[in-house]
Amino acid sequence: MSNEFELENKAIYLAACSHSPFYKGMRESLLRYQDDLIEWGNPWDLWGEKVDEAKKLFAKILHANPEEISPNFSVSSAFGALLSAFTYHDRVEIVTSDLEYPTTNHLILAQKKFGAKQVLLRHINYRLTPDQYRSAVGHKTKLLTAIHVSSINGFKQDLSALTEVARDAGAAIYVDAYQSVGNSPLDVKRDDIDFLSAGTLKYLLGLPGLAFLYVRQDLIEGMEPAFIGWFSQKNPFGFGPEKLNYADTADRFQSGTWSIPSIYASITGMKTILSLGISVIRSRIEKLTERAISAGDSAGLVTITPREAKERGAIVSFMVPEAHAIEQRLRMAGIITSSRDIAIRVAPHFYNTTDDVDTAVERISEFSRSKG
Numbered sequence: 001m002s003n004e005f006e007l008e009n010k011a012i013y014l015a016a017c018s019h020s021p022f023y024k025g026m027r028e029s030l031l032r033y034q035d036d037l038i039e040w041g042n043p044w045d046l047w048g049e050k051v052d053e054a055k056k057l058f059a060k061i062l063h064a065n066p067e068e069i070s071p072n073f074s075v076s077s078a079f080g081a082l083l084s085a086f087t088y089h090d091r092v093e094i095v096t097s098d099l100e101y102p103t104t105n106h107l108i109l110a111q112k113k114f115g116a117k118q119v120l121l122r123h124i125n126y127r128l129t130p131d132q133y134r135s136a137v138g139h140k141t142k143l144l145t146a147i148h149v150s151s152i153n154g155f156k157q158d159l160s161a162l163t164e165v166a167r168d169a170g171a172a173i174y175v176d177a178y179q180s181v182g183n184s185p186l187d188v189k190r191d192d193i194d195f196l197s198a199g200t201l202k203y204l205l206g207l208p209g210l211a212f213l214y215v216r217q218d219l220i221e222g223m224e225p226a227f228i229g230w231f232s233q234k235n236p237f238g239f240g241p242e243k244l245n246y247a248d249t250a251d252r253f254q255s256g257t258w259s260i261p262s263i264y265a266s267i268t269g270m271k272t273i274l275s276l277g278i279s280v281i282r283s284r285i286e287k288l289t290e291r292a293i294s295a296g297d298s299a300g301l302v303t304i305t306p307r308e309a310k311e312r313g314a315i316v317s318f319m320v321p322e323a324h325a326i327e328q329r330l331r332m333a334g335i336i337t338s339s340r341d342i343a344i345r346v347a348p349h350f351y352n353t354t355d356d357v358d359t360a361v362e363r364i365s366e367f368s369r370s371k372g
Contacts, residue, residue: 006025007021007351008021008024009022009336011335012352012356012359013336013356014336014337014348014352014357015337015338015345016183016347016348016349017202018202018345020201021336023205025205025268025269026207026265026268029265029268032264033260033261047258047263050264051071052066053267054071054210054270055071057266057270057271061181061270062186062196062214063186063189063190064188067217067248067249068249069214070212070249070252070253071212071254071258072197072213072255073210073259074199074208075101075176075198076107077211077227078197078211079197079213080107080227081228081255082174085226086143087115088111088115088142093116093138094111094118094144095133095137095141095144095145096120097120097145098120099123099128099147099155100176101176104176116142119136121133126150126152126304127155130158137169139170143173143174144165144169144171144172144174146159146162146174146175147176147179148176148179148184148313149177149179150315151340152341153317153343154179154289154312154317155306155311155312155313156180156306156310156311159191163192163193172219173194175197176196176197177198178198178202178211179202179314180198180314181198182203182205182269183281183313184278184313193214193216194215195213195214195216196214197213199211200212200269203273203349204266205269205272206262206266207259207266209262210259213253214250215253220250220252223252224244224252225253227255228254229255229256231256231257232253232254233252234247276350281349285350287354289312289316289348291357292357292361293316295362296361296364299362299364299365301368302318303316303318304319314347315346316347317343317344317346318343318368319342319343320342320344320364320368324339326344326364326367326368327344329367330364330367335360346361
């Protein structure tokens with residue numbers, strides 16, 4: 001499969017959890033943006049069509065409707081726009097966890113000035129259980145946030161189980177799927193998800209500057225976000241407005257001018273993912289992450305990543321001394337990984353091989369011993 005996808009970075013690239021690699025299709029998409037800019041100057045109609053195309057592709061990945069998708073600049077801006085539509089009266093609690101990406105808890109804590117209260121779950125050996133959520137939610141819970149795959153160690157949660165927890169408490173559920181979209185099948189209808197966000201930077205083979213927010217169709221009309229911009233309105237080009245006239249779709253959660261180059265790149269990336277098939281990608285990643293864990297065992301490395309495939313995303317984290325320093329040494333050796341706190345992360349995608357994984361784990365072990 002890797003031969004069908006031409007990377008322009010000649011290193012072994014195992015950092016999909018951090019940034020997609022630069023590849024031939026991405027270069028071609030950026031040249032198309034350049035050519036359109038040179039030919040047309042400011043082709044807003046064309047750019048609008050590109051945004052709509054990107055929304056349709058992302059919706060297809062989620063099994064959602066394009067009207068339920070809003071483009072944003074990042075997951076931070078997407079979640080911020082969503083929270084800006086919330087009010088807090090009888091239900092004031094947002095149940096979250098310490099496995100969430102930091103931006104989620106930063107934004108929740110900032111909601112305190114509007115009356116919200118953070119309820120923070122603590123992981124047990126880098127894992128959470130539905131029972132932990134169930135013990136925390138109640139009649140005061142407004143929202144339950146669920147990281148689908150933890151960026152720390154690749155721990156993967158059962159979204160349908162967490163939705164059931166939220167529903168039993170009369171609360172809504174928000175999912176951060178940044179580390180799973182593009183490498184694991186997602187179906188927001190099957191799992192009855194209310195809100196979800198993810199960016200294109202990682203496994204969707206895109207660039208920084210583009211993320212999407214999913215809002216369930218029947219919830220859109222009743223939500224009036226405050227963190228908005230001109231694209232949130234039915235008539236974005238109407239100057240001098242004296243009242244808000246929100247778009248009928250999830251576009252009401254949009255802000256300002258899109259990151260156009262990121263839109264072009266995202267279309268190429270998402271088409272690539274869909275053409276390969278996410279179930280096929282998932283199967284390959286399961287084998288590669290299992291290979292990384294077994295190779296790590298043989299090399300004497302300690303992993304904090306779940307061994308059960310159903311609990312594991314596309315990340316294998318090894319506990320090492322001076323993780324960032326080891327990441328830099330690996331880079332100099334032609335192996336691109338990503339460190340987080342106490343661990344070095346190996347994050348394969350469909351373009352990787354078992355040889356890539358074996359070589360990386362061997363070097364991690366070697367460099368770790370020299371630090372120990």
